[in-house]
Amino acid sequence: MIRNPYASGDPCVSVVIPTVPSNDHEDVVAALRNQTETAFEVLVVDDATLDICEARNAGIEAASADIVALTDDDCRPPPDWVASVASAFDREAVCVEGSVSGGRTYRGTGLYVGCNLAFDRDTALDAGGFRSEYAGWRDDTEFGWRMESYGPCRYDPAITMSHPDRTRASIDADKETRLQREYPAEYEERIVPETALGRVNDWLWRRGFWNAVDRIRYAEGSR
Template structure:
């Protein structure tokens, strides 16, 4: 079976989950079947007392799948636990409910041949678009970021309005990879953000901004594809878009309070950001059709308003970091 050897081209895959199920079983099998195969798969269990993930890994009986329990709640904490346990030079992260293409990992790892690249994101396509809610999510923007490979650096700011703060511009947390030493050097994922915190999301945008601010290059690689299910029901979608609003403004609040260059940039672009968010003709909103519910717009904006206090609450209640990140493994 072809595989990456332990070295600069080796890849560890981190999967985080709170419950065992058919989708997770299928995902692990699909990752094991990638060609070349990953050096290891870190199955991080964020609810080890009740999830059944440990038993699933035992039944799978694959030596490349390593079980990593992380009882402290939070997606960013779980990802950092996987990062700390990883042994490969490149660490890929994905969700527990995606369906990767056969060459997903090879395509995701390919841009790292360029030593300036520190992060690569891939394309996320919908598993299906059948219900009105699934169609509205695509009108909202969906997960896919286009068919063209793109390179991003901080200097890209001279070419794009609101760069680099447009949510989702670079990709999403369900399909991304980093050089392990770079991700550790910048502190890993922000544990006051992400699912399982009061902020609810935004950890992917935050780490993208951190990597760019550190002078590295990010590549969007559309050939690295996974399929991701969308919520089929209106209420689920409304809750999701509310969470997106919270996560976006929580992340912007974090950046404003902790990064002086971001603070100055946000103050300069405040009017443009408001137009982007609220104008029906902005790149964010012009894809909506006539039947797009106004209640979904209201839910997202309500989340945006609640994001700053949500971040402050999350930061005030933050425990000490659970996992020490070390590059010398």
Template sequence: MTAAAVAGISRPIDHPDPRISVVVPTIPANDHDAVVDRLRAQTADAYEAIVVDDATLDICEARNAGIREARGEIVALTDDDCRPSGEWLSRIEAAFDRDPGLVCLEGSVRGGRTYDGERRYVGCNLAFDREAALNVGGFRSEFAGWRDDTEFGWRMERDASGRCAYRDEVSMHHPDQPRATIDEDLEARLRREYPRRYEEVIVPDTLPGRVNDWLWRKGFWNLVDTIRYDLPNAVRSDR
């Protein structure tokens, strides 16, 4: 599907010659005004924001449409329920300036989910060289909704000519719990297609790592997150 065929593409933030293009995939049922407002307040100079608002597309198709539409050499991804720090884009740009061989950059996530750069390539805070992403085929719809961002990052590691890295200072706030839930079939497919990376990244070869993996698959950590985030919110709403 070409970008021209996607009716829901808009540029709420435009620039004649952007260095960075921010792509936000969303659907009409979701509000994206708050994330766009945070993007307007960035300290970077040359950037644009592209919103792909089309319920007929899966998340991979929406991201790919935004990547094709992007005019910047660097594409930064976030989601409609996230809030980037004011220096988010400046820090992305600085990371690419410091390392000319960098092709994929992941950053930290705090809030309803926590991420510290374990090579899972969380799509709400991910930046990459546009041409490199196009050359590896973008995001694969076969993984849409579960591990699509991880699979993309691993393909960038394997197939792109350059380095992938994590920078803690490239930070994103994710106010709510992630909307995705585990898809066992896609999890198994990822493991089949990337057996070495899966064992290195997803299931560390330690007893605590394997216990943690078992608890996660049984839904234990989802229950913990529900208690951690939903109960305090319910208490506050009763006050």
């Protein structure tokens, strides 16, 4: 099911939000109704039978605009988010990633975090969209790395996203291994840590230590 809670006559950006009926997505839609840019549309793909990759692909196919911007149902886009996305494509990029702050933080290291990612719709369709083999873990990273072979991809710090809560994703070792096997050069350059401290931190992360710490930290913060 795809809902269209906000639309203009000639949208410059199509915002796609993959979700499921059990998740609240009214707050993110409310934030999108408060944008400085008005010429855009919002497509909420609300279907529990689809994995996140299938939901994103359904939204891309249904989009009316040349530019598609992704965010998630637990994010809060600032008022200038859509305007910043539209401006980012003046330089003919095919994919642009932005920063994320809050329960999830990201500052643009070529990993293409899906809650703040925009791209050319036709290029994404030509590339085959998101691959369900990675659904739930690294699907956005794999998509971004694949898009790099179709044209310029870059980070734009002006495109910001608030992710108030901690991410719901947790590491999937099989998908992580698959990504490393399919993209060895990108993996070595962007994911494998360079320092001894970084390697220790990476070892702990892969074994779920930091996920456990986050669960305790957020549980205490909610009391």
